[in-house]
Amino acid sequence: MGVSTAYYLATRKGLTCTLVERHEVAGAASGRAGGFLALDWNDSSPVGRLARKSYKLHQDLAQALGAEQIGYRPLETISLSAAAPRAPGGKGRPRLGAALPGWLDGGGVVATSKMGTHETTAQVHPRKLTLAMWAAAEALGAKMVRGVVRGLSVDGGSNVTGVEVEGVGTLDADAVVVALGPWSGQASTWLPRLPPVGGQKAHSALLRPAPGAGVTGTAVFTAYKDEEGRTREPEIYPRADGTVYVCGESSATRLPADPADITIDSEGTIGRILEVAGALSSCLRGAEVVAQSACYLPVTADGLPLIGRVPGVRGAFVGAGHSCWGILNGPATGLALAELIADGAVRSVDIAPFDPARGGHEFGAV
Numbered sequence: 001m002g003v004s005t006a007y008y009l010a011t012r013k014g015l016t017c018t019l020v021e022r023h024e025v026a027g028a029a030s031g032r033a034g035g036f037l038a039l040d041w042n043d044s045s046p047v048g049r050l051a052r053k054s055y056k057l058h059q060d061l062a063q064a065l066g067a068e069q070i071g072y073r074p075l076e077t078i079s080l081s082a083a084a085p086r087a088p089g090g091k092g093r094p095r096l097g098a099a100l101p102g103w104l105d106g107g108g109v110v111a112t113s114k115m116g117t118h119e120t121t122a123q124v125h126p127r128k129l130t131l132a133m134w135a136a137a138e139a140l141g142a143k144m145v146r147g148v149v150r151g152l153s154v155d156g157g158s159n160v161t162g163v164e165v166e167g168v169g170t171l172d173a174d175a176v177v178v179a180l181g182p183w184s185g186q187a188s189t190w191l192p193r194l195p196p197v198g199g200q201k202a203h204s205a206l207l208r209p210a211p212g213a214g215v216t217g218t219a220v221f222t223a224y225k226d227e228e229g230r231t232r233e234p235e236i237y238p239r240a241d242g243t244v245y246v247c248g249e250s251s252a253t254r255l256p257a258d259p260a261d262i263t264i265d266s267e268g269t270i271g272r273i274l275e276v277a278g279a280l281s282s283c284l285r286g287a288e289v290v291a292q293s294a295c296y297l298p299v300t301a302d303g304l305p306l307i308g309r310v311p312g313v314r315g316a317f318v319g320a321g322h323s324c325w326g327i328l329n330g331p332a333t334g335l336a337l338a339e340l341i342a343d344g345a346v347r348s349v350d351i352a353p354f355d356p357a358r359g360g361h362e363f364g365a366v
């Protein structure tokens with residue numbers, strides 16, 4: 001969210017800003033996510049219009065930054081339910097609502113269905129996208145300061161005047177955007193009326209199947225019943241560069257203060273994700289594991305992101321809490337915040353549902 005705001009401030013508003021980053025740009029979820037995009041999957045929620053706007057902005061970004069450079073491409077998307085050979089319960093005749101690509105040859109198919117077409121689903125490479133947006137903002141004058149934000153300076157009239165960065169000092173500022181992902185909750189000590197934001201851990205692995213494996217550009221949302229009758233639901237995203245990203249198994253695990261301290265459970269959690277991927281596809285079973293990763297989804301109590309002014313301190317803004325749709329909704333969020341900061345109002349999309357002053361923010365209260 002921080003990079004996206006910097007990008008739209010620079011490219012649309014001619015404003016430069018300073019990005020304060022404690023670890024590295026794209027070093028947390030925004031560099032490790034799946035990068036799956038859906039036009040209309042949020043239509044039944046208040047996020048629907050934001051998602052539609054952002055889906056379109058991703059198409060514009062592919063034009064501006066180069067589709068290949070950011071790993072953008074439209075995808076077919078299917079759901080696939082399958083069961084292990086000795087899984088409890090009858091399987092019956094498979095119900096094939098969508099054609100099964102040849103590389104999903106593991107058998108045990110219970111059902112497939114079509115979830116998206118080239119018009120409604122797409123993907124980006126999140127790390128490449130985030131770095132490309134940052135490079136574009138930097139080229140227009142945005143600056144990065146490495147350090148840990150520890151507080152805000154506020155004058156007697158409750159106006160933001162600066163950001164306190166450990167080991168660096170106070171950076172002057174008349175507008176500050178809290179975009180710390182799952183760590184945004186830390187800012188509630190400086191901004192008491194900032195609603196809580198927490199983190200939910202999820203793991204992923206990047207596989208490289210053998211050349212000629214025939215993996216198609218099809219995103220796959222799975223439901224796999226194992227021999228103990230447990231259902232596992234990893235998501236499989238083949239990428240344009242021939243790798244295949246698989247992720248899943250989210251859990252409520254304590255968020256470390258420093259993104260560099262996030263641990264990866266290779267044997268247990270990633271092992272289970274790979275087991276299902278391998279059961280569904282022989283080319284994934286034998287694939288080289290290029291990378292393993294873990295990161296945290298930024299979550300709010302009511303499941304909606306926080307986008308807008310933080311009540312109580314003039315000049316304080318927030319863009320956080322996008323959960324599993326932060327790559328999709330990052331561009332529309334960054335554009336909205338850039339408009340709010342530069343023009344005092346948002347014209348591109350209605351952000352009223354995401355107003356940090358909306359209430360109902362207690363975890364456990366919803």
Ligand SMILES: Cc1cc2nc3c(=O)[nH]c(=O)nc-3n(C[C@H](O)[C@H](O)[C@H](O)COP(=O)(O)OP(=O)(O)OC[C@H]3O[C@@H](n4cnc5c(N)ncnc54)[C@H](O)[C@@H]3O)c2cc1C
Pocket residue numbers: 001002020021022023024025026027028029030031032033034035036037147148149150179180181182183186201202203204247248259295296297298319320321322323324325326327328329
């Ligand atoms: C496994 C997984 C798969 C996902 N797949 C998808 C997907 O397919 N599609 C989709 O739309 N979304 C997906 N998401 C969600 C998406 O990745 C997130 O919603 C999004 O990246 C959050 O972006 P952010 O900028 O809010 O936070 P982050 O990307 O977490 O960035 C926060 C930044 O703040 C920095 N920071 C923290 N504290 C401080 C401090 N005190 N001072 C300075 N810097 C600080 C961190 O170092 C970090 O760089 C996925 C998430 C996960 C975990």
